[in-house]
Amino acid sequence: MQRVASRILIVVAAFVIIVTGVLVMKSRNVRTEASGPATSAADLSIKEVELQEESAGGSRWRLVADQAQVFDQEGRTALRKVTVYVNDKEKNWTIVGDEGDLFKESKNLEVRRNVVLTSNDGLRLETSVLRWHGADRRLWTDAPVKIVREGAVVHGTALNVRMDDEATTVKGRVNAQFARGTSK
Numbered sequence: 001m002q003r004v005a006s007r008i009l010i011v012v013a014a015f016v017i018i019v020t021g022v023l024v025m026k027s028r029n030v031r032t033e034a035s036g037p038a039t040s041a042a043d044l045s046i047k048e049v050e051l052q053e054e055s056a057g058g059s060r061w062r063l064v065a066d067q068a069q070v071f072d073q074e075g076r077t078a079l080r081k082v083t084v085y086v087n088d089k090e091k092n093w094t095i096v097g098d099e100g101d102l103f104k105e106s107k108n109l110e111v112r113r114n115v116v117l118t119s120n121d122g123l124r125l126e127t128s129v130l131r132w133h134g135a136d137r138r139l140w141t142d143a144p145v146k147i148v149r150e151g152a153v154v155h156g157t158a159l160n161v162r163m164d165d166e167a168t169t170v171k172g173r174v175n176a177q178f179a180r181g182t183s184k
Contacts (some may be wrong), residue, residue: 042069042078049079051102059088063102063109075104082111088163091119095130107134124148127159137163145170151179 049068054060066081079102084095097111110134117125126146132139139161147154147170157172 015124041071043072044070046070053107059086065100077102077104084109086110094118097130108132109134120148125159139163144172153177 046068047066049063049065051063051137052060062085063079064083064085065079067079069078070076071078078102080098082095082097082100084093086093086095095111095115095117097115100109100111102109105115110128110129111131115127115130117123117130126148127141128143130141132137139160141160145154145156145159147156147159153169153176155175156170158170160169160171161167
């Protein structure tokens with residue numbers, strides 16, 4: 001019996017020594033990071049991009065980005081540090097975000113990370129992702145939103161704006177706060 005116990009002890013000690021040796025060897029491996037930008041499968045990379053378009057209805061938009069990577073097969077252009085200026089009848093909007101995608105055929109746009117929309121009438125919208133669907137003239141997100149205007153603050157879990165109907169819907173658990181003394 002004592003012989004079996006000593007053999008088990010030897011096997012356990014050997015196992016501990018092997019595991020410790022492997023962990024020490026892995027921790028000593030030097031990890032190197034690639035210098036320069038990561039390689040990409042993009043068909044074309046462009047710095048300082050500016051695109052403009054004017055529709056028959058008089059709406060104009062201008063998109064500016066620090067960098068764009070075009071993926072022809074996907075029909076998508078990946079954007080970094082995006083700013084979109086929209087002039088539509090009497091209103092002007094500016095949308096900024098850290099990154100986004102512009103889809104060639106549909107001209108749909110998605111802006112992500114630290115997205116802020118401001119308008120010339122004092123509206124400010126903050127979210128993590130904002131999408132434009134051109135065919136429906138629809139601006140929407142399924143991410144939480146914060147809307148601020150003239151002392152009013154509205155929080156929701158999603159947003160849907162239909163430009164043609166001039167209808168805006170804040171979805172989910174909506175929380176609205178209104179400051180005293182504001183007019184309009």
